[in-house]
Amino acid sequence: MTLEICANSVESAIAAQRGGANRIELCANLAEGGTTPSYGQIKWCLENLTLEVWPLIRPRGGDFFYSTAEFENILADISYCKQIGCKGIVTGLLNKNGTIDEERCAKIIAVASPMPVAFHRAFDMSSNLENSLETIIKLGFVRILTSGGKENAFIGAKKLKELVIQAGNRIEIMPGAGISADNLLEIAQTTGARNFHTAAKSIVASKMQFRNEASKMGGANADEFSYEQTDADKVKALKNILNQL
Template identity: 55%
Template sequence: MIKMEVCANGVVSALAAQQGGASRIELCDNLQDGGTTPSYAQIKLAKELLTIPVYPIIRPRSGDFLYSDLEFNLMKADIEICKLLNCDGVVFGILNAEGEIDQLRCAELIAIASPMKVSFHRAFDLCHDQEKAVEAIIELGFERILTSGGQVNALVGAAQIATLVKLAAGRISIMPGAGIREHNVAEVMRITGATEFHATAKSVIRSAMKFKNIEVHVGAAADEYNYEVTAAEIVKSLIEKANGRQY
């Protein structure tokens, strides 16, 4: 059966993902920026309320994956917090300035994380040589790689993902992510041969506010009175469509 990891932007989304049949949660904040490390409270409550594995992302900021010493220390501290909160794993990725896997820093984070499991996120898609990067990530001991095949979404990058799945040869899970939707998940699976997928499965929630000041923008959102959360029914539909194509 296909496994569906849901990238949840908080505990509310994580609970909906579990209800919809998700296999695992990648817990994030700031999905509009590609995901950053969630708060202590989000991680703590997720572990208390969920029965499926919880993997917080360890990413101190948006932007690239070349980190300063201070940012690296933040990542180490966040991993230690995740271990104290009994997380099942963590998700991170560090590159050097040449677009290669920073093996020394990744190895240090893996050592701190142990015995938690570790996944490598879409920093992989910014590598200049994905085949070489796969071998480095396998050698480090990561259990999976999240990737769009170096393209704008996983459907566009499906042929490259298929190449990576063959290269991995079962040594590591290659997990397609980015733009996985109900209408394309079966096609991505058919092309790639992957067995686990990554999606946000989001829906828009309309604000219950009666008074609305539409002249003010507190953040970057075009509409301050809408927000997005994972929907259980979308998660369920994604899984059903993937498994329907598989069988």
């Protein structure tokens, strides 16, 4: 049983390791579903942590249909991750009609090789999950992060079970989205999956003493004096559940 933590910062990555996670999907901007972390974050995690580091390669939020410039950006980020020694990377591309972008995904696999590549929840936004699964297997991805095409993995558990059965031993199906200590056991038992993905995060209050409440760095309702960060205790609780299965 493998626990992957979606770590949105180096401090989240530290907490993931402290809690006993097997792997991190290192990213930025969780509010947008995750985007590519900085080179500095990737380098720091590789040099200071012992768990597997798989950066998310996603140049922006929104959909998964990318321009030529964005795709060039993706390939450059993948080349850096390969050069610096990442265990693998996580990405995914779609065509306008919701099918997997086979041509560009094949290019990604080639550029990354021999570094393995996982397909993220762009899969959930594809037009046919069963067909997309077969395409992703054919392309050579090693894992798919998915909620079963639903809002979260708990709601999508039935579909996840079907995907696990369809995949067999050809690729790893990893449930993710909304997984917590309250539902992990049921999701694991229902789906038959052996890899699980979650942020295991809590809200951290700012340690700033001086606070300018009039200025905003984000949206009008943004709280500038708190942020989300992986919680080591939540990671431990999740890992303990998996260790009992």
